[in-house]
Amino acid sequence: MTAVDDAPIAVDEVPTLTVTLRIRRMNPEGNADHAPGEDYWEEFQVEAHATDRLLDALHKVKWEQDGTLAFRRSCAHGVCGSDAMRINARNRLACKTLLKDLNPAKPILVEPIAGLPVEKDLIVDMEPFFASYRQIMPFLMTSGPTPERERLQTPAQRERFEDTTKCIMCAACTTACPVFWTDGQYFGPQAIIGAHRFIFDSRDEGQWDRLEILNDTAGVWKCRTTFNCTEACPRGIEVTKAISEVKRALNTGKI
Amino acid sequence: MTAPELTHPLPRTRRRLTPALRWWWMFQRISGVVLVALIFTHLFYNLILGGGVSQIDFGFVAGKWAAPLWQWWDFTMLVLAMLHGMNGMGYLINDYARSKRSRGILHILLGAATAVIIVLGTLVIFTFDPCPAGANPQNLNVPLCQELGKL
Numbered sequence: 325m326t327a328v329d330d331a332p333i334a335v336d337e338v339p340t341l342t343v344t345l346r347i348r349r350m351n352p353e354g355n356a357d358h359a360p361g362e363d364y365w366e367e368f369q370v371e372a373h374a375t376d377r378l379l380d381a382l383h384k385v386k387w388e389q390d391g392t393l394a395f396r397r398s399c400a401h402g403v404c405g406s407d408a409m410r411i412n413a414r415n416r417l418a419c420k421t422l423l424k425d426l427n428p429a430k431p432i433l434v435e436p437i438a439g440l441p442v443e444k445d446l447i448v449d450m451e452p453f454f455a456s457y458r459q460i461m462p463f464l465m466t467s468g469p470t471p472e473r474e475r476l477q478t479p480a481q482r483e484r485f486e487d488t489t490k491c492i493m494c495a496a497c498t499t500a501c502p503v504f505w506t507d508g509q510y511f512g513p514q515a516i517i518g519a520h521r522f523i524f525d526s527r528d529e530g531q532w533d534r535l536e537i538l539n540d541t542a543g544v545w546k547c548r549t550t551f552n553c554t555e556a557c558p559r560g561i562e563v564t565k566a567i568s569e570v571k572r573a574l575n576t577g578k579i
Numbered sequence: 580m581t582a583p584e585l586t587h588p589l590p591r592t593r594r595r596l597t598p599a600l601r602w603w604w605m606f607q608r609i610s611g612v613v614l615v616a617l618i619f620t621h622l623f624y625n626l627i628l629g630g631g632v633s634q635i636d637f638g639f640v641a642g643k644w645a646a647p648l649w650q651w652w653d654f655t656m657l658v659l660a661m662l663h664g665m666n667g668m669g670y671l672i673n674d675y676a677r678s679k680r681s682r683g684i685l686h687i688l689l690g691a692a693t694a695v696i697i698v699l700g701t702l703v704i705f706t707f708d709p710c711p712a713g714a715n716p717q718n719l720n721v722p723l724c725q726e727l728g729k730l
């Protein structure tokens with residue numbers, strides 16, 4: 325018996341298609357056709373494989389057609405969280421979105437994530453987002469001497485906050501939240517997720533400091549249970565559920 | 580490129596949730612559940628039981644409000660629905676009104692509208708005259724009015 329692949333697929337056998345990208349652009353310095361800071365739509369046509377991701381199509385535009393197109397990406401594999409953008413009106417990671425799932429027959433709309441100031445094209449200023457995260461003190465808080473070995477925890481204790489450890493800080497959830505769009509004061513779902521990860525960690529002792537911070541009229545009570553965050557999260561975190569758990573801890577006084 | 584300047588993590592004005600606001604938050608949830616039960620019973624009784632939707636006329640309402648149960652039922656529904664709606668609209672105003680002034684004005688208008696509707700509704704429920712003098716008896720609840728000695 326020989327182990328032979330019955331039907332080897334040659335690379336060019338993957339069907340190719342032409343997709344149109346409609347990209348929301350903004351150049352703070354302006355260019356020949358557009359004033360500084362003006363935002364406008366621009367269309368690009370690229371040849372792509374059905375198995376390509378939107379990020380590949382953006383690369384083609386940037387590398388072959390218009391080098392001024394600006395967007396962030398780092399890992400290109402859904403790990404770093406730097407390429408969240410609004411794709412066909414939904415927040416997703418460009419590197420985890422296959423073109424064939426986007427109905428390539430129609431132009432694909434690509435916009436920067438909403439609610440944060442745009443710096444250029446698809447790049448937004450993430451600082452307000454990170455400032456909210458810093459507020460909830462995302463670090464281990466303990467008392468007493470540091471143990472010589474690791475701090476132990478049962479699998480059940482770990483399971484309690486497993487879901488919220490998966491966050492990659494892409495901001496897809498926070499910038500999908502209508503309350504965040506309207507009210508610059510709201511922490512946004514991600515900061516609450518970040519707090520949840522420590523509040524329900526048996527090794528941490530700063531729960532009530534964090535809950536105190538979230539117990540703010542601009543904190544967890546601004547959540548209107550819209551579920552946009554849960555739908556947007558590329559890591560599949562049940563964001564709204566975690567927010568409700570924080571509310572319950574505040575209402576019952578029990579963690 | 581230089582590293583971005585980090586802002587101090589606690590710059591915003593803290594406004595802790597006051598006990599009153601927490602009470603309203605709880606009220607919103609509890610009244611929502613109660614309203615579902617009240618409203619669906621109300622709809623079932625009015626639209627499905629008896630003669631169905633065509634039974635509703637002046638006489639039907641007069642007959643219902645002759646019973647204290649329905650008076651209090653409708654009163655509870657009125658108050659809970661108005662307060663629930665007012666609180667929900669208030670959240671929306673807080674989210675969307677841009678200036679302090681427009682926020683204040685909208686809250687005052689909302690409170691006034693709620694108060695007027697609750698007062699008027701309560702008056703109608705408890706001072707309702709099922710058999711106004713000189714009305715065409717065809718439109719009245721005849722057995723009820725005979726019982727009350729008004730016909």
Ligand code: SF4
Nearest residue numbers: 491492494495497557
């Ligand atoms: S919770 Fe999900 S959507 Fe929000 S920042 Fe984390 S990974 Fe991104």
Ligand code: FES
Nearest residue numbers: 400402404405419
């Ligand atoms: S580039 Fe790292 S998550 Fe997409």
